Structure formats: structure tokens, C-alpha cells
Amino acid sequence: MRKMIICIIYWMKELLPDELEIITLRNFEKMSFDLISIHIGYANHSSIIRKYRKIIDKVRKMNDE
Secondary structure (H helix, E strand, O other), X not given: OHHHHHHHXXXXXXXXXXXXXXXXXHHXXXXXXXXXXXXXXXXXXXXXXXXXXHHHHHHHHHHHO
């Protein structure tokens, strides 16, 4: 459990502020991609979905290191 917490803290420090905001809104605030795109100011939800997937890939790569 402690190792997992350390990993999450590391990921959070490595993410850019906008990436952290998207992850927080989606996973902790349970916002839809549509609402996140409005909140952040993106033109449509598909941009947020692509960015979200890139963030997840980034975190997975950090986990593999």
C-alpha cells in the first residue's frame, strides 16, 4: 500500500498542471469529458479525450521506469 501511495505522489508531481486538472476532474470529481472541455475551455470533448489518453499513457510509462 505504501509503495502505491509513493507512486501516486510521484505521478502527481510529474504531471503538468493542466494534466493534473484533467485527471482530477475526471477521476475524483467524476466530470464527463463534455463538462471538462467546457470547464477548461477546449472547443470539444474529443480534444479532452485525446489528452486524457495521452496522460494515462504518460503515467503508464512512468510506472514502467
